[in-house]
Amino acid sequence: MAKTIMIVDDSASIRKVVRLTLESQGFDVIDAADGVEALKKLNGVKIHLLITDVNMPNMDGITLVQEAKKLPAYKFTPMMMLTTEAGDEKKMQGRAAGAKAWLVKPFQPPILLNAVSKLILP
Template structure:
């Protein structure tokens, strides 16, 4: 059974790049354009990993991660923040919200897949 990953980013082109890389590596992908849409898509199904941008309209990534971690089914779901943010304060806020990894854009798909494989056990 393949693992499911939720990608949350307001950039359609970035979601496409990440989706292509993940599907190529055998993962199933759910896409959302912001934190509010992502929360609506977390309906109790098993999600093995969340990859979220930080800066998005409607609901930013850190607020989304905090909200997702309040849902019992996703309390222990690992999160990778995929963002242009490099500030120590933002990273600390992301970690406090529950993010396990921080990948800075622009990124190489192989770099992201390496982070994914460390957080999703076979």
């Protein structure tokens, strides 16, 4: 059965290219434009990985990771940040929130897929 990945980014074009990259490898994809929309969609649906941008309106990615980790269904779901931010301070915030990886945009599809394959639990 295909694994499901959620991509959260306020840029519609980023959501589309991430979707294309993941779907080409047989993953199912759910998307959301910000943290609030993402939490609304995380209503118990099984996801195997959450990929989120950091800077977004309404709710940023780091808060989203913190909030999602509070939900029992997503406590052990691997989460990864996909952002233009490359500063160590921000990375530490992401790590503290519970993210397992940090990928700086623009990403190359093979590198994203490599990160995904390492993060998704069998």
